[in-house]
Amino acid sequence: MFIDLRSDTVTKPTEGMRKAIYQAEVGDECFGEDPSVRALEEFCADYFQKEVALFTTGGTLSNQLAIKALTNPGDEIFLDASYHINFYESASSSAFSGVNFSLSCHENGLFEVSDLEKLYASKCRWSQNYAVPRVVVIENTLGCKGGAIFPLPQMNDVFTYAKGIGAYCYLDGARILHASIASGIDVTSYTENADLLSMCLSKGLGAPIGSIMVGSRELIERAKKYRKWFGGDLHQAGMMAAAGLYAMHNHIERLAEDHEHAALLHQLLGDIDETPAHYKGTNMVTLDISSLGISPVQFGSYLSQKGVGSLPYNATEMRFMPHINITRADIHKAAGIIKEAVREFSLTREAVK
Incomplete structure (x- = not known):
């Protein structure tokens, strides 16, 4: 048996989710006629206390739609270098939206207002002829920083500063529900100051595909237009949306189990x-x-040869991520295999010396 701890994106749908997919009502979503998509979007708009929601195929698309909807070519975006938008999305923001990133390189990704002030002061800001800081991005939790939670007071300070310089606030909340469950803070407290936010249905929640974006009607309508541009419109999307809606109804509270399994592995x-x-x-x-x-x-x-999936995280670290298909017994078995691998490589290095 292979214990796949590479990511929480490798999950397989549960039986209940498969049933929801099979029974989903569908319609042509390019005409706005898929009832399952409508149900998911309405549920999520209410859940996050925003005007409207938009279903997309994944987090990268949501991120790029948000940037396109919030900026004009030549605008600038403030974010940390470790964030998914910069680290994993292949410079697509510059290609699709013609924007420039101004990057903080905070050791733990948790930048502060003082970091943004330095970014702001790094360029000429005399007029609209120069780069305009149009968006400040926060990622929560921080995927490239071990799943750390961006503290709520610090988030609010950053977003207040953003509004003070006339910038939009975008929350890449792919795993924002993890932050809420782990901290015990209602998710709307994290999201209330974001102009747009996205959350992945296929990370942690166990859906096979999909992300949800929420915000004001005006901004979501812009994003919807660009979803068409980017080829993200789908026809009978209800089966995918039904999986996401099932996940929202049934898999949020169980995220605590993944946290417990990660703590046990640690x-x-x-x-x-x-x-x-x-x-x-x-x-x-x-x-x-x-x-x-x-x-x-x-x-x-x-490790893969021994039956454990892991992710090379950076130049020196491995990452392991429990998810809905991982049991406590899997964690114990995986830990034994990892420890044995460390011992073998340690002995090999000592022998070479």
């Missing part, structure tokens, strides 16, 4: 001195393997 790996494990309180664990003298790609390949 605990089980905690006695390996040469490869420290790190846990930020949600559904990710990272393991620093820099002392082993091998690359994360090599270590991940070895």
